[in-house]
Amino acid sequence: MLEITNLTKTFGANTAVDNATLSFQRSAMIGIIGRSGAGKSTLLRMLNRLTDSSSGSFTVEGHDMTHLRGAARRRWQSQCAMIFQQFNLVPRMDVVSNVLHGTLNRRSTMATMFNLYPTSDVHRAIEILDRLGIVEHAPKRAEALSGGQQQRVAIARALMQDPKIILADEPIASLDPMNAQVVMQALRRIHEEDGRMVIANLHTLDTARRYCDRVIGMRDGRVVFDGTPEQLTTGVARDIYGAGSDFSEAATSTAIETLDSTDTHAVPA
Template sequence: MLILEGLARHYGDRRAVDGVSLAIPRGQFVGVIGRSGAGKSSLLRMINRLAEPTGGRILFDGLDVTALRGRDLRRWRARCAMIFQQFHLVGRLDVLSNVLMGRLSEVPRHRSLFKLWSERERALALAALDEFGMGDFACHRADQLSGGQQQRVAIARAMMQAPDLILADEPVASLDPRNTRIVMDALAEANRRHGITVLCNLHSLDLARGYCDRLVGLADGRLVFDGAPADLTEDVARQLYGLEAGEVLDAPAAQARPRVYPTALVA
């Protein structure tokens, strides 16, 4: 279980995250919602320790994440995969090499520098690409792919870390509606097939309602909602979105497409 105890992040006088406490069981798909600047990205970056908390604690299955340093911190970041809006692929490298980078924390540096990947590692990477419909693009340069394809490669790379937790920071913000659905389906697949806990920052309430088991709403860094998508009232939506609430509530709730998941391919 992931537990946040009074988590805070201050930038001078500005409180980006202000005393957030949450308990998230393994295997949940949690949507973190709210306007831009509400503290969503700061919250995820603290969980991964890309940003240092000003106060509070992060616990995962009894491990005090806020106390980790050095090698232990690197191990935590391998268990806690980040997916960003901008993909962060190496454009000049082929897709398979980008996915194999998800194993960097597990192999000696000389092996990664000279691309000395084992047959098992290559097989796992190809299986991850196949899982997200990208197997046919393994030999393509990453910068030749569309945005949606690049984001699916980023998810496959995250799966190579064998993570306990995926943190997705606005993963569909730069995508068209069709690719938005494809990428959200891929995250849902990682969650349901592998039982990986997913925290996904989303601006769109209809996407959050369609894909997430639970919604956590932030406004001005504070937790103002924590519950099932069906429990999000118009009053809470106004707290979260202000003048944008009418537009958000008028949008029909998105329906995640049902899937049947075979036995997991990636360890």
């Protein structure tokens, strides 16, 4: 389904992603972990074509997506939806309109200018919001919602594109543990119920183990681990993060029970 071959991105003398080669033969929920600056976000941005690669390639169902331009690139971006850490919603716009923005790639310029949407699209947006448990917030401004609710609006906007692949760049990094679990459960259900591939950059090991079928570890731009959640041992995690023997998973856990058992004034990384 997705083949990545020697994909590389350089910024001047710095290499953000270094010869990444990965093969995804079936739909799965995949977590990518690694410390800040490991190349996780750059990899996703290359797959979505928000960023051009310096060399290498990636194909989807045998079609090369690496050098698409113009309308062809926009068509691919509609099939490869992106969810961001900071939601990227229009704060003063109502929730339904934010979700309907997921259809912009297939709408005319005139319809976009006058904010005109087919009734069928409006109904579908409402159905998706209902599926994600936030339909009662449909008429509210996005800025009135909590962080977790806004991230679910962003997921709903991605689903409006009816994508083959959903890329989530640190989707829970700015959320509290309860909302983080709600968002990850939503992404997991989307994968299981719709059969969509979900690739998420994650910053906690327990989240990757709990929700993902496969985990990719990146360090200094290179893929250094590719395996199952069960293979992601503490020792492997130390190698991925370049940490010493004092490395503690509990310090970055999003598990509510873990946080409850620690100092209530501590802030999880």
